[in-house]
Amino acid sequence: MTQGIRCNSGLPICSLWGELVEAVRNNPLILVTGETGSGKTTQLPKICLAAGRGSKGIIGCCQPRRIAAISVAQRVSEELGPAGKELVGYQVRFSHKVSPKTRIKFMTDGILLAEAQRDRLLRSYDTIILDEAHERSLNIDLIAGILKRLIRARRDLRVIVTSATMEVEKFKKFFGNPPLFEIPGRSYPVEIMYERESWYKDPKNTDLAEKVATACQMIRSNDPFGDILVFLPTEGHIFEASRLLKSRLNEGCHILPLFGRLAPHKQALIFKPTRGQKIILATNIAETSITVPGIRYVVDSGLARLSVYNVNTHTRGLPVVKIAKANAMQRAGRAGRVQKGLCIRLYSQEDFLSRDEFTPPEIYRCNLAEVILRILHMGLGPVERFPFIDAPKNAALKEGFHTLVELGAIDSKGKLTKMGKKMARMPLDPRLARIIFQAQREGCLQEILVIVSALSVQDIWSSHVDADPEAVSRGKSLTHHASDFFSFLKIWTKIHLLKKQGATKRQIRKFCADHLLSHQKILEWQDVFNQIRDMCRQMGILKAKTSGGQVPMWQDEEGLDALMEPVHRSILSGFLGHAACKKVEGAGYLGAKGKELFIFPGSCLFKKGPQWIVSAEQVRTSRLFARTVAPIEPSWIEELAPHLCKYSYFEPKWDANRGEAVIKERVTFYGMTIVVSRNKSLKSVDKELARKIFIEEGLASGRLKFQYEFNEHNKGLLEEIEETQKKRRLSSDVSDHEILIEFFDKALESIEADTGETICDEYTLRKVLRRRRGLEKRLKLTRKLLEEQLLSHGMEQLYPGELQIDGQSLPLFYRYNPGTFDDGIHVRVPLVLLTQIEEPRFQWLVPGFLPEKILFLLRGLPKAIRRQLEPLEETASSLARRMDFGRGDLRKAIVEQLARDYGLDIDASDLVGEDGLPSHLVMHFEVIERNGHIVSKGQDLERLKKELSSKAQEAAASWKRLQDACKRHCGPLSVKDLDSIPERVEIGPWAEVVIYGYVGICPCEQGVERRLFLSRARALKESGAGLWVLMESLLKKEVKHLKNSIHNLLTKHFEGLRRDFPFSAKAIDQETKTLKEKIYRAALAQQFPKWAHIPRAQEIEQEARRLRQGWYLFCSKWLESIGQCVKAYVAVRSIEERIRQRHKGLKLLQKIVESVATWKEAIMDACLMEGQSQEFLKQAPRYFRALEIRLERAIHQANKDIAKEERILPAFRLYKRLVSMPGHQGLKPQSETFFEFQIQLFEFMVSVFAPELALRGRSSQKRLQELVSYFEKGF
Incomplete structure (x- = not known):
């Protein structure tokens, strides 16, 4: 089989034939580089045959395009002679020409990836040639990673990677420095001619087809025989140029299209010799994939359709973009294969020089979500470990995974879902693929294909800048009234109606210009639509018979509006992260994860502002704008993406109407609330809690939806017992409830054990009781149980015999004398303890009396509030159970619980005081001597303390x-x-x-x-x-350091004051001494722990060791902050002293100085207050500076100063009262409300006396007044 194999004479690769044969035999992987036309693609498969490959498996030749795979297979088959038909085959999508005898198989990279998914070791191949690897498509990068792994796993495998020179070094490094073979080039000089405006009558309005025709006519006028290769970006441009050239040129030329989707028999025409001149109109497929013979002239549009990731839409589109310099050089090189050539570039030299050197690899131009989806679908292992030629950043991978989770393509564990598997089969951006599959489900696929193709080409509008107002108006007539996405359908319909009505290309171009549409983008849109539609047909998503070859149009406006919900739901499925809701306050929208955005002014929804929107893109200019917008319903989000919604629950309660416990559910999506509150069955959230509430609020309270024999029986029995308890004035509510809860809990446990059911609602209970009727008796109370437990068990807790007060046990007595002063609970207080006990604890009485007391207090509220608390008896019982018994002031505890449970804003003073209650709801005090004799008695503890204080002291002393x-x-x-x-x-x-x-x-x-x-x-x-x-004794060294630091700090700032005012030196020294002690005590308060008990020796020593470690760092940082405050304090003090000495006779001014001195001390004390924030210390120097300005202005305008002070004096007097309260000592930790009052007070002071120092938004007179009212109520 290898004897008759020879190199095609004349190809540059022939000079390396022998070396390459040996390299293939001896190396697992080699790199081959050379210019287009050097013979790499056609001769390397034959070299592999000559090296003995193809005997144990197929020689796989991977091509980036179908047209290349088919044409090269035919070429190699011809070169191998009669045996070629058996030896060479090819496989592309929907075409399989391979037999058992095939030894060389040409295929697209997508076919090889699909085979790698089925067989990770690619065992059917003994050699793989990865051709045109420099194109760096996503498929090529994935195959490169797979092959890098394979050559380690299969020693018998041989791999050849071919690349243009520009990518060689990167491939060498990636594959571990394999042997590299550089094929010498074979080319002739090529003259470059750049476009000139003088070529055209109207340069600004000359479209691409016109420019191509002009260039071809220029060439033909000089040489009517040399073949011309024209590079155009899309099929649409090819057809348009073809029509124009056929109408202008004579019959002496052949105009041939060349693009990837062209039928094979039409592609073959470019290789057949013809008598006349050939003008081949090609996409960038002719740059490297196919060598077109006999080309002498190249016309380069400088454009190509490129897959590009749009950061605004987070999708991969297919816009027409400018090619890089390297691609332009590749195109020009096509003219120098036969003889000296010419390349006409339809753009300027300045344009060429401004372009990028190389086209970035597709992995940098695509959404990494697509890469991840492909790798997961192919089963190539963890994405993070895949060997990429250019590894993506971790942040980008993370975003890619997030996108796939959002789209429902993978689950939270990173595994493909059913939807993800479907999306992976579609060679589209994942977001657009998700939209298409949703549209298939919604029944609006035709509409979505038009919209998705429009989004792929990006903006179809021309610039509105400096546009004619009438043109702007005409453009707006094409927009939809309620959706920017439906504007695409209106425009599409209008354009294709014009075509259907026989409009010429010139008329359509004029229509586009008149309506501010880009005619170029409209052509791209049609082209992308055809590609996506064909792809959907091939995948079976769109039936082949649907619409036939016709273009979809929508002329019925009402029918179009009926499609809004399914279309917008489909769009939302792909752009979930672009959903947004109207802000509650202010303009604009709240987007995902707290982003603030606004509808773009050019949107049809700009002035309408629907409550919820979705947008195709979010663009930041002066602010973040949502562009291409549609209204949506928030409920769609939960339906489409429940996995992205967060569910929070609150206010569990029993719903007697439903016969089950319910809970409020709030649903949020990326921080936006899509469901504010809705009832949900609690058992679906927390079965244990649902069962507990069913027992407590349903069974034990008798509040049930259905009628039960056991419930009627229990109610009757409890009524009898209640009568008995009323005679003793013992509240049965709490005791009944606790005992009934315990009873029903045990009864249900028994029934559950026998039936295997978890009973947490009435439906389950009824089902169980109907199934086994004898079980109901277990839910019936018995008189014996009530007599033994209800009237005795638990009574000690509800009606105790003594009261625990601060470590002392005081005896209690219950007297039932309705209508008399003695009616109620009596506590005996030893005379010696009288001054030690506090009143608030006694307000709570005992647990058994608390519900009745709360009920009485609630009845005293205004009617409007009472209505919200009905039924009051149940509310009182619920409050008694939920409050922390005996803690703090009773009335404050009640209003706080009402605020939590009912959202009511009630003040404790709104509730009736102790002196307004019936006798039995107020504690009675009996003060006793050592012999048990009652010295005095009454209900007013404070009066008894005053009356008997001297006797109490005498009793203790004696x-x-x-x-x-x-x-x-x-x-x-x-x-x-x-x-x-x-x-x-x-x-x-x-x-x-x-x-x-x-x-x-x-x-x-x-x-x-x-x-x-x-x-x-x-x-x-x-x-x-x-x-x-x-603690000071254990930290002597540290304390000494602190004191010295404070001394040095004060000496530094007060030294100048003493020098300037020697007559006041004594007073200044005393002031310094006082301030030094204040700062020292404040520092210790910041550091020393607040013990809740008397510590043991080990505890206090351990705490001292901890403090030593960070002591010096704390002192440095804290004193640095305090030092700024002291500096500002001394500056005020200096002006005070100057005015005192120079203006002694001005009494009004001296009064102002005293006022400022009081403010100055208040600010410094606030700085030293325990729990004070760093932010306050940062702002304090500004407060002191405001006092300086006040004094400087008061010298000239004393009367005005007094008038200003009247505005703030009431609040300042209240503040001084608060900080002078017993136990405060200027350092006591305060509430957040107090600190807010403090800041509002000082900020308002600044705005009154030195408004130029006021910070916007920090001072509010209204809020200050609210805080004044709040604290005044407390006195």
Whole structure:
């Protein structure tokens, strides 16, 4: 088989024939480079045969285009003589010419990839030639990666990669530096002629076909025999140029088209010799894939259709773009194969020089989602490990995966879905493929094919800049009233109606110009539509008989409107990330992940502003604009992409009308709320919680949808018991509920164990009870159960015999005397403890009385509010159960719970006070002596404290047991002694009450000492200062450093003040000393822990070790911030002193100075306040600067200053009251509301006295007044 194989004489590759044969035999992979026409494509398969390949498998020759695969197969077959027909075959899509005797098989890269998917080792081949690898299509890059893996797995395989010289080095590096063979070129000089405007009558309005005709006529006028190769971007351009050339040129020439989709028998015409001149109109297929013989002239349009990824639409389109310099050189080289040639470029030299050197590989021009989809579909393993020639960035891969998840092509684990497998079969951008498949489902495929092809060619409109207003108006007449996408259908219909009515090309071009449409883009649109439609037919998505060869048109406006929902749903499926909803406040839209965008002014929806939109692209100019927009329904998003929606749940409750527990569901999509709130069955979200609520709110409360025998029985029994309880004034609600919950929980567990069902709603319960009727008796309460449990079990918790108050147990007594003062709960308080206890805890009474007390408080609310809380009894019971019993002020706790549960804004002062309640709903206090004698009694605890305070002190001083305990547990203390402090100390009985003491740690002259307190809270509170002293003793070196740093800081800033005002030096020194202590205490408050208990020695030592590690860094950073504030403080102080000394006689001005001094101290104290933010410290110097400006202006306008101060004085007085409250000490941590009030106050001060320093948006007089009202209510 190898003896008769010879090289085609005259080809440059013949000089390397022998070397190549040996290289194929001895190397797993070789690189071959050479110019087009050197014989690589036709001779390398024959070289492989000569080297003995093809005996154990097929020699596979991979071509980037179908036309090349077919034509080269025929050429090689002819060169091999009679045996060629058996030896050579080819396979392209829908054409398979291969037999068992085939040894050389030409195919497209897509065919080889499909085979690699079925057989990863490609065992049917013993040799693979990857031709034209420099084109770097996505298929070529994938095949290169597969072959790189294969040559390691199959030592018998031989691989040849051919490339133009421009890509050789990259391939050498990728394949591990294999042998490289460079085939010498064979070419003649080619003259380059650039376009000139003088060639045309009207250069600006001359289209491409006209330019081609002009160039061909110029050539024919000099040489009517030399063949001409014309490069055009699309089939549409080829047909248009062909028609024009046939009408202008005489019969002495043959005009032949050449493009990928051309029928093979028509493609063959370009190789057949003819008598006349051939003018071949070709796409870029003729650059490298096919060598057209006898070409002497090239006409280069400089354009090609290229797959390009659009970052605005996130899709891959097929626009016509300018070719790179390297491609232009390839095209020009076609004219120098036979003799000296000429290339006419239909663009200027300046244009050529401005172009890119090379066309980027397709992997850089495509959506990586498409690459990932292909790799996953072919089963090539993890994308991250695939050997790419140019590896994509991780961020780009991540975005690609995200896109595929969004489109539903892969699941969250990265596996292909059914939709993904379908999309992978379509050689289109994944977004457009997803839209097409959705349109197939929606029944609007024809419409979507037109729209998708329009999106692929990008903008079909000409520029509106400097356009005639009438033309703009005519252009708007082609737009749809409610959808930019449907504008495409209107334009398409109008253009093709004109064609159908016999309009000439000139008339259509004029129509486009009159309506501001790009005629060039319209032609591209038609071309892309035909390609996508044919592809859909070949895949069976679009039936071949559908529309036949006709072009779809939509003349019925109403019928078109009926298609809006399916079309827009289809578009949304591919552009989910481009959905947006109208902002609640302000103009514009909220897009995915919080993006703010606006509808483009040129959109038909610009002034309409629908609530929800989807756009084909998002473009950022002055701001982010949504272009090509359509209205959508938010419900479509959830239907199309439930996997992208986030579901949150809130407010679970029992719904008696549904017979099940429900929960509010909120649905969001990329941060946009598509469902604000809807009821959802709780069991589908949380079965355990649904069962719990079913028991608590359904079964135990008797609120059921259906009638049950057990429910009627239980209600009757409970009513009987309730009558008994009423006589004792014992609320049965809480006790009933807890016992009933426990009963039904056990009953359901029993039924579930027997039936295997999880019962969490009435439907399941009814199903179980109908199936086995005897089970219902398990749900019936018995009198015995109620008597044993309801009237005894749990009563101690609901009606306890004593009350735990801050570590002391106080006895309780219940008296049932309706209508008298004594009616209710009585607590006995030892005289010695009277001043130690606080009132708020007693407001809560006991758990059994709480629901009734809450009910009484709710009834005192305004009617409008009460209506929202009906039925009040159930609301009161629910509040009693949900609140944290005994914590804080009762009324505040109620309004906070109402705000959480019902969204009501009620103030605690709106609820009736203790003095307005019935006697039995207020705690009664009985103060007792040691012998049990009642000294005094009443319901007003504060009055009793004032009345008996001196007696209480005398009682404590005269109680020997207390004094002895104080002596035992008082005295000096070191860190090690912390381990010996007891949790509590039993002092002794006081009447029937056993009193306990609690050890606290307090500062003293020697350091710290232990003291005994009768209140646990008081002991801990007083220990704060003592624990600080202990921490200071453990951090002596660090504390010394802090004090020295503060001293140096203040000396630095106050030194100039003392120098300038020597007569005030004493006062300045005292001020410095005070400020030094403030800063020191503030620093310790920032660092030292807030103990919730008396720590052990190990705990406090461990904390000291932790603080040492970051102490110096903290001091440096914190004092740097405070230093700026001190500097600004001293600047104000300097002006104060200057005015005091120079303007002593101006009383009004001196009054202003005192006011400023007060503000200045307030700002500095705020800087040193515990919990203060860094942002406040950053702004504080500006507050001080405002005081400087105030003083400077007051010197000349004192009266105006006083008037200004009146605006802010009430708020400032309130602020001073707040910070001077007991226990504040200027450092106590405050609420967020307090800090907001603080900032609003100082910012308003700036806006009043120094508006030029005010920051926009930081000060609001309205908000300041709201905060003033809020805090005034608290007093």
